[in-house]
Amino acid sequence: MDCQVIIVGAGPAGIFAALTLADCGIGSVLLLEQGKDLSQRKRLNSDDMLCGWGGAGAYSDGKLTLSSEVGGFLGEFLEQKSLYQLLGRADEIYVAHGAPGRVFGEASPKLEDLADRARLAGLELIPTRIRHIGTENCRAVLDRLRQSLVGGVETRTNCRVQNLLSENGRIRGVKLANGKIITSPFVVVAPGRSGASWMKKQAESLGLKTKASPVDIGVRVELPAPVLKGITDTIYESKLIHYSKTFHDKVRTFCMNPYGEVVIEKNEGIITVNGHSYAKKKSENTNFAILVSSAFTEPFDDPIAYGFYIARLANLLGGGAIIQRLGDLLAGRRSTRARIDRCLTRPTLPDATPGDLSFIFPYRHLLSIIEMLGALEKLTPGVYSRHTLLYGVEVKFYSNRIELSPELETNVTNLFAIGDGAGITRGLLQASASGMLAGRAIAERLV
Numbered sequence: 001m002d003c004q005v006i007i008v009g010a011g012p013a014g015i016f017a018a019l020t021l022a023d024c025g026i027g028s029v030l031l032l033e034q035g036k037d038l039s040q041r042k043r044l045n046s047d048d049m050l051c052g053w054g055g056a057g058a059y060s061d062g063k064l065t066l067s068s069e070v071g072g073f074l075g076e077f078l079e080q081k082s083l084y085q086l087l088g089r090a091d092e093i094y095v096a097h098g099a100p101g102r103v104f105g106e107a108s109p110k111l112e113d114l115a116d117r118a119r120l121a122g123l124e125l126i127p128t129r130i131r132h133i134g135t136e137n138c139r140a141v142l143d144r145l146r147q148s149l150v151g152g153v154e155t156r157t158n159c160r161v162q163n164l165l166s167e168n169g170r171i172r173g174v175k176l177a178n179g180k181i182i183t184s185p186f187v188v189v190a191p192g193r194s195g196a197s198w199m200k201k202q203a204e205s206l207g208l209k210t211k212a213s214p215v216d217i218g219v220r221v222e223l224p225a226p227v228l229k230g231i232t233d234t235i236y237e238s239k240l241i242h243y244s245k246t247f248h249d250k251v252r253t254f255c256m257n258p259y260g261e262v263v264i265e266k267n268e269g270i271i272t273v274n275g276h277s278y279a280k281k282k283s284e285n286t287n288f289a290i291l292v293s294s295a296f297t298e299p300f301d302d303p304i305a306y307g308f309y310i311a312r313l314a315n316l317l318g319g320g321a322i323i324q325r326l327g328d329l330l331a332g333r334r335s336t337r338a339r340i341d342r343c344l345t346r347p348t349l350p351d352a353t354p355g356d357l358s359f360i361f362p363y364r365h366l367l368s369i370i371e372m373l374g375a376l377e378k379l380t381p382g383v384y385s386r387h388t389l390l391y392g393v394e395v396k397f398y399s400n401r402i403e404l405s406p407e408l409e410t411n412v413t414n415l416f417a418i419g420d421g422a423g424i425t426r427g428l429l430q431a432s433a434s435g436m437l438a439g440r441a442i443a444e445r446l447v
């Protein structure tokens with residue numbers, strides 16, 4: 001065997017698996033990453049946004065969600081108390097590597113009042129405690145984590161794994177894109193959401209049991225920061241759920257970025273939108289996503305393909321991301337450059353093409369988004385303004401959920417699947433915690 005453990009993907013899940021194995025004294029761990037090393041990644045290069053050392057975490061907003069209910073499903077593998085301890089330990093590691101001390105969203109009368117007002121508006125507020133690293137600090141924190149990975153961990157970047165290799169129901173290594181085979185008794189796969197399609201193919205060829213996850217499709221909303229100040233000052237990010245009036249679909253706010261920026265994301269050749277915010281540098285706007293969850297059963301059960309289809313349609317019509325004023329959408333007309341120039345909300349993603357989102361979204365999604373904006377208007381007036389900007393499309397490609405043991409092992413012996421790519425997490429802290437869980441299980445078997 002060439003090494004004791006191979007880890008595929010150097011995002012938070014893979015990094016924390018490597019840290020844990022190194023801490024447990026495992027002497028020969030190979031961390032393989034298809035993208036560039038951290039120091040070579042450039043934010044403005046869309047290929048580097050999701051891939052490279054640090055994974056999607058490198059340019060994320062760096063919100064560590066200190067909750068067992070948000071950011072993943074690890075609660076299905078661990079008892080609540082153990083999960084809190086694990087998340088707490090992962091959080092401590094981030095703080096030891098430079099994450100700030102302040103935590104938003106602690107229980108308070110203001111928070112209770114917000115939850116009450118949300119209920120009156122037809123919204124459910126999910127209270128979450130959040131530590132905000134901020135985009136500009138994520139890199140520094142990751143850099144310190146990179147320096148901690150000494151000893152037995154060897155990192156190889158620009159090194160794409162093409163296939164996972166198994167024999168008689170047991171993992172035996174990986175085949176790289178350059179054809180080279182590396183053997184190992186343990187493999188941990190952590191390919192993230194950008195590796196969802198790759199993971200799906202690997203699962204099919206290895207006979208891993210999987211379950212399709214719903215796909216979340218929607219828009220990125222941008223408005224002047226004062227509109228949401230009452231909320232963002234209290235809890236930084238509000239996770240609000242609404243069941244739309246017409247279709248009774250679950251619609252939610254996601255990834256709220258006070259004083260942040262809207263950005264584009266490139267994933268397997270398609271362009272979608274996202275958002276982030278810096279800890280210090282402030283824009284005048286706040287952005288957040290409104291996402292509609294859709295699940296499929298039969299004969300079609302490929303939500304990833306559905307999400308790609310909608311995103312491709314937006315790219316076909318707009319050449320990339322599309323921007324529209326809410327006022328134009330409601331008036332049944334496209335936004336033009338001149339109309340955007342007259343908009344009181346100044347876009348932080350000026351390159352988006354002014355267009356008409358009603359040509360892209362199915363009626364069901366569009367109406368659910370508009371109804372959600374209406375509910376938010378009751379909670380915080382100003383959201384439903386004609387000057388509110390909508391960017392499309394935002395799609396969350398959640399990987400198919402792989403059937404896993406409580407130690408996150410697949411039905412192929414010694415093959416572990418962690419993080420967003422395994423479909424079991426959706427955020428930095430739970431992804432990191434999943435790496436620790438698998439790392440501990442492997443270390444116990446090796447020592």
Ligand SMILES: Cc1cc2nc3c(=O)[nH]c(=O)nc-3n(C[C@H](O)[C@H](O)[C@H](O)COP(=O)(O)OP(=O)(O)OC[C@H]3O[C@@H](n4cnc5c(N)ncnc54)[C@H](O)[C@@H]3O)c2cc1C
Pocket residue numbers: 008009010011012013014032033034035050051052053054055056057058059060061062063064065071159160161162190191192193194195198255265274275276418419420421425426427428429431
């Ligand atoms: C713009 C943006 C903002 C975000 N903000 C937040 C936030 O504030 N808070 C939060 O909790 N979450 C946030 N997220 C989500 C968060 O980044 C992810 O949940 C987290 O990074 C998942 O970690 P992961 O290790 O599972 O996967 P990833 O971080 O996606 O890492 C997977 C890595 O595996 C590599 N890989 C894939 N396939 C292969 C292969 N075949 N061979 C070799 N390498 C491979 C990829 O290149 C990638 O680097 C944000 C995401 C984005 C894009």
